Amino acid sequence: MFAQTSFFAVLATVVSAVVLPRAADTTVTLVNNCGYQVDPAAYPAVTYNGAATGGFPLAGGASASVTLPANYSGRIWGRTGCDADGNCETGQCFQGGENCTSPAPTGPTLAQFTINGYASSDYFTPTGQGNFNIPLTITPGSGCSTAPVTCTDANGDGNGCGATSSCPTGTSYTIQFC
Numbered sequence: 001m002f003a004q005t006s007f008f009a010v011l012a013t014v015v016s017a018v019v020l021p022r023a024a025d026t027t028v029t030l031v032n033n034c035g036y037q038v039d040p041a042a043y044p045a046v047t048y049n050g051a052a053t054g055g056f057p058l059a060g061g062a063s064a065s066v067t068l069p070a071n072y073s074g075r076i077w078g079r080t081g082c083d084a085d086g087n088c089e090t091g092q093c094f095q096g097g098e099n100c101t102s103p104a105p106t107g108p109t110l111a112q113f114t115i116n117g118y119a120s121s122d123y124f125t126p127t128g129q130g131n132f133n134i135p136l137t138i139t140p141g142s143g144c145s146t147a148p149v150t151c152t153d154a155n156g157d158g159n160g161c162g163a164t165s166s167c168p169t170g171t172s173y174t175i176q177f178c
């Protein structure tokens with residue numbers, strides 16, 4: 001009886017793993033190519049070091065890996081000139097603080113993402129024009145042949161300002177600030 005129970009328990013585990021895969025999280029590597037600290041912010045929250053976060057400091061030259069939950073739809077942006085309390089010169093959260101819990105303010109360059117949208121694809125847009133603080137580039141990882149898209153200034157220059165690109169869901173991305 002015990003052996004039979006554990007056999008079915010194992011079988012159930014195997015079947016659920018094969019038939020019902022958990023939708024994979026999407027990895028986004030944030031690269032701070034600016035010569036100064038940038039505080040990435042995200043709304044809704046992303047996962048960083050195992051915890052939900054709406055933002056954290058990232059030193060000049062540093063990078064950090066975050067994950068977007070399955071079917072994430074939201075925005076990531078860089079804040080500049082932030083003090084330890086999350087008071088920033090650009091991109092500050094509406095409600096203040098390091099951990100953003102409200103949608104992006106107008107002002108900063110935005111990396112908009114919709115994960116697992118129409119046709120099992122991810123859609124991403126660097127939005128600059130009228131909404132620009134620092135250059136931003138989104139680069140898809142392996143498995144997607146879409147070229148990097150960038151927004152380089154407030155005039156909408158770069159190959160991707162306001163343009164939406166797509167990749168198959170499951171692709172990883174890099175967002176580079178500056």
Ligand SMILES: *[C@@H]1O[C@H](CO)[C@@H](O)[C@H](O)[C@H]1NC(C)=O
Nearest residue numbers: 044045052053054099100101
């Ligand atoms: C940040 O805010 C999110 C909600 O957006 C919350 O789940 C999380 O616990 C907060 N993290 C910290 C470090 O306060």
Ligand SMILES: *[C@@H]1O[C@H](CO)[C@@H](O)[C@H](O)[C@H]1NC(C)=O
Nearest residue numbers: 022023069070071072116117
């Ligand atoms: C994500 O979207 C797919 C397709 O619409 C759906 O089947 C799945 O349950 C969703 N996953 C989560 C975690 O919401």
